Amino acid sequence: MSDASRSPNVPRDEFDFRHRPETDQSFENALAKARDGERLTVDDGVELLTTGTDHERIDPVRKEQVLEAADRRRAEVVGDEVTFVANLNNNVTTACNTGCLFCNFKDRSEKFRSANDEEHGGFTKTPKESRRIVEDALETGIYEVTSVSGLHPAFALDDEHREIMESSERDDLNYRPPAEYDVDPGTYCEQMTAMSVGGVHLHSMTPEEAYHARRGTDWSYEEVYGRLKEAGLNSVPGTAAEILVDEVRAEICPGKIRTDEWLEAMEAAASVGLPMTSTIMYGHVENEMHRVMHLERLRDLQDRTGNVTEFVPLSFIHPDTPLFERGMVSGGATTAEDELMIAVSRLFLDNIDHIQSSWVKYGDEQGLKMLACGADDFMGTILSEEITKRAGGGYGEARSFAEYVEMISAVGRTPVERSTDYEQRRQIDPDDPPFGPELGPQADGTPLVPRRE
Ligand SMILES: C[S@@+](CC[C@H](N)C(=O)[O-])C[C@H]1O[C@@H](n2cnc3c(N)ncnc32)[C@H](O)[C@@H]1O
Ligand SMILES: Nc1c(NC[C@H](O)[C@H](O)[C@H](O)CO)[nH]c(=O)[nH]c1=O
Ligand SMILES: N[C@@H](Cc1ccc(O)cc1)C(=O)O
Ligand code: SF4
Numbered sequence: 136m137s138d139a140s141r142s143p144n145v146p147r148d149e150f151d152f153r154h155r156p157e158t159d160q161s162f163e164n165a166l167a168k169a170r171d172g173e174r175l176t177v178d179d180g181v182e183l184l185t186t187g188t189d190h191e192r193i194d195p196v197r198k199e200q201v202l203e204a205a206d207r208r209r210a211e212v213v214g215d216e217v218t219f220v221a222n223l224n225n226n227v228t229t230a231c232n233t234g235c236l237f238c239n240f241k242d243r244s245e246k247f248r249s250a251n252d253e254e255h256g257g258f259t260k261t262p263k264e265s266r267r268i269v270e271d272a273l274e275t276g277i278y279e280v281t282s283v284s285g286l287h288p289a290f291a292l293d294d295e296h297r298e299i300m301e302s303s304e305r306d307d308l309n310y311r312p313p314a315e316y317d318v319d320p321g322t323y324c325e326q327m328t329a330m331s332v333g334g335v336h337l338h339s340m341t342p343e344e345a346y347h348a349r350r351g352t353d354w355s356y357e358e359v360y361g362r363l364k365e366a367g368l369n370s371v372p373g374t375a376a377e378i379l380v381d382e383v384r385a386e387i388c389p390g391k392i393r394t395d396e397w398l399e400a401m402e403a404a405a406s407v408g409l410p411m412t413s414t415i416m417y418g419h420v421e422n423e424m425h426r427v428m429h430l431e432r433l434r435d436l437q438d439r440t441g442n443v444t445e446f447v448p449l450s451f452i453h454p455d456t457p458l459f460e461r462g463m464v465s466g467g468a469t470t471a472e473d474e475l476m477i478a479v480s481r482l483f484l485d486n487i488d489h490i491q492s493s494w495v496k497y498g499d500e501q502g503l504k505m506l507a508c509g510a511d512d513f514m515g516t517i518l519s520e521e522i523t524k525r526a527g528g529g530y531g532e533a534r535s536f537a538e539y540v541e542m543i544s545a546v547g548r549t550p551v552e553r554s555t556d557y558e559q560r561r562q563i564d565p566d567d568p569p570f571g572p573e574l575g576p577q578a579d580g581t582p583l584v585p586r587r588e
Contacts, residue, residue, distance in 0.1 A: 149463075152382055156423040162187035162197060169204045169482045172211075180427035184479045193471045205478035205509030212488055213511045217543045218553040218560065221536070221572035221583055222279040222338075222515035223272040225265055225330065228320050229257035229521070231285030232309060233343070235388040236457040237377070237419055240522045241285045247316050259287065259318040262329035272518060273333045276571055276578035279515070279555045280330055282339040283372055283522075284320075289313040292348040292359060293324040293366075300351050308351045323348045324366035331367025334576030336555045338412075339368055342400035343375035346392050356403030364407055370555055371404045373413035373443070378421045379429045386420050387458065398436055405440035410556045413443045413487065417476060418451035418468030419458055426476065430483045437486045444556050445489035445512055448476045450496040454527025473497065474508045481509030489557060495523045498530045503546050512553075513543065518585050533585035536563075536570040 158178035165182035168175060175183075182188060186197035231241035242257035260268070269280050288311040291297035300310040313319035320326065323340070331337045340348070340363055342356075349359045360371070377387060379394045392400070404411055413433050417426055437443045451467045453459040459466075468476070481490050491512040492505035502513065516539075520532040536552075543550040544565040552561045552574055559574050572578040 150386065150420055152422065152425070154380060154382065154422070154424045154428065156181050156185055156188055158182055158188055162189070166197075166200055166204065169201070169208075172208070172485075174485055175483050177424070177427045177431050180430060180479055180483045181423050183482065184423045184427060184475050186475070193469075193475070195471075198471055198475060201482075202474055202478045202508045205481040206507050208481050209490070209509050209511050215548050216551040216560070216562070217506055217511060217513055217548045218489070218551045218557065219513045219534075219539050219543075220279055220515040220553050220555060221277045221575055221578065222281055222517055222555075223269065223277050224517045224519045224521070225260075225268050225272075225280050225282050226521055227265060227282060227284040227326055228259040228287045228290075229255075229285050230259055230287040230316075232288065233286055233388070233390040235377075235391060236461070236463070237387050237416065237451060237526075238522075239455045239457075239525045239527070244285075244288050244311075244316075247287075247318070248311075249315060249317050257285075259316070259320050261319060262321040262325045265326055266329040266332055269330050269332050269335060273335055273575065273577050275518075276573075276575045276581060276583050277335065277516070277518075278572065278575040278578070279336040279338050281372065281515075281517070282326070282330060282337070283341055283374060284344065286344065286347040287316075287320050289316055290320055290347060291322050292354075293322050293362060296348070296352065297322065303351055305351060309347070310351070324362060327363055327366035327368050331369075336369045337367050338370045338372055338555055339363075341372050341375040342397045342404075343391055345400050345404075346396065356400045357407055360400075360404045360409060361407045364409060368409065370444075371401070371409050371411040373401060373411050373447075374416075374449075376414050376429070376433075377416045378425050379432045380421070380425045383421045383425050386463075394432065398432065401436055402440060405442035410442050410444050412445050412447060413437075414447045414449050415476075415480075416449045416451055418472065419453075419464050427479070427483065430480065434484055434486060437484070441486075443487050445491050446480055446484055446487045447491040447493060447514075448473075448480055449493060450476070452496065452523050452526040452528040456526050470501065473501065474505070477505045478509045494534060495520055495528065495530055499542060503542055506543075506546060506548060513539065516583060516585065535584045536572060536582060537568070537584070540565050540568075540570045
């Protein structure tokens with residue numbers, strides 16, 4: 136996001152965190168362990184991420200040593216292929232009252248009520264509209280649809296869940312009947328069935344959404360993910376993770392589920408046989424100790440489940456967010472912090488094969504650089520983007536296959552179209568245009584060129 140020589144943009148002294156980046160390890164020892172492929176401790180990770188807690192600032196030479204070790208590890212684990220997926224983002228609604236301070240995607244749901252004619256610029260889609268959007272994208276050759284949404288008060292898991300909430304006396308359920316809103320989002324299961332059309336892979340329902348889908352019941356997360364799977368869900372996005380340390384969650388997303396519940400939901404998704412991704416949203420109020428504790432919780436989750444297909448570092452996009460507007464942070468992560476986040480993820484997460492570089496968060500130039508810092512996946516075509524755009528990000532909403540092939544071959548790597556779970560992979564010959572997806576149910580190699588507004 137910004138110049139590498141700048142110190143972190145976080146007024147950390149203003150936060151009285153119990154966990155601080157202090158260790159009993161040295162940078163040299165940590166680097167030696169990383170180079171030898173030994174499993175790293177949290178202290179090792181903090182030494183690498185800070186380039187040594189004995190220095191105030193990031194040391195440029197030590198940083199290069201960490202990036203080099205991560206790049207070497209990447210080559211050993213996955214080779215020179217760079218993967219990407221032909222996918223569509225279809226977010227169902229921006230209505231949400233959870234109030235996360237890093238998020239500008241949501242609009243307070245009051246604004247969506249029929250009784251209110253306030254302008255909000257947000258949206259809600261009916262299941263029928265969602266199906267239409269996915270069907271249109273299927274024709275362009277997509278393999279996957281990713282769908283993450285605000286926690287609309289009218290959402291219920293299914294008809295049975297709606298009946299429970301309708302007849303409940305409780306006033307703390309964040310529930311209102313669909314009839315009170317301009318547009319009815321239907322139930323989560325109806326949305327899953329609608330979007331699970333024509334053989335597309337449906338990647339949806341974060342742990343936070345799963346929590347919303349069971350509110351007011353004693354249903355387990357296994358029950359909830361089981362019903363969603365029946366309705367068409369194929370894999371789960373590991374967002375809503377943010378920083379999996381509760382003292383940080385209390386500052387940036389006090390309305391969200393806590394760390395233990397997030398982990399419980401992910402384990403449940405795994406236990407009903409759903410693959411899942413994992414993320415960190417970093418570069419706000421947290422420090423390096425929090426980042427590495429987060430990595431350890433994900434590594435433990437993966438030791439228990441084996442279902443995590445990739446790790447996606449999401450660099451906080453600050454300009455239009457409450458965290459920035461309220462002066463709680465003065466910017467996002469620096470470029471040096473971004474590079475070290477990718478590299479230490481590669482070195483620390485010895486049980487997750489794929490590290491994603493997000494062009495939405497980093498842009499093309501820095502996104503490509505991340506492929507030499509430990510990353511091996513370059514995300515997807517997405518075709519539509521609202522979360523980052525609404526936070527003030529400016530790297531666009533889509534990438535074509537031709538752009539992918541050109542960028543990846545320009546850095547001397549091999550472009551590979553993948554399925555969501557990385558099981559299907561297809562190398563693309565850069566000398567054999569035109570470039571289009573072939574893995575999606577209707578993909579026939581026709582170039583996937585997003586419509587530009
Ligand atoms: C917008 S939510 C949508 C799904 C659902 N409401 C939830 O919270 O799980 C999806 C993810 O977007 C990411 N996100 C939101 N605002 C962001 C920002 N300003 N910068 C980077 N990532 C952001 C967060 O990691 C969040 O968990
Ligand atoms: N990194 C971001 C993603 N990643 C999701 C991928 O495109 C894909 O859905 C996943 O790899 C599973 O196959 N999506 C975004 O919308 N924004 C990002 O920053
Ligand atoms: N949609 C999320 C990113 C994301 C989605 C799905 C994933 O599996 C991983 C990451 C964002 O823009 O921040
Ligand atoms: S991150 Fe998700 S839960 Fe939090 S405010 Fe945004 S949309 Fe709502």
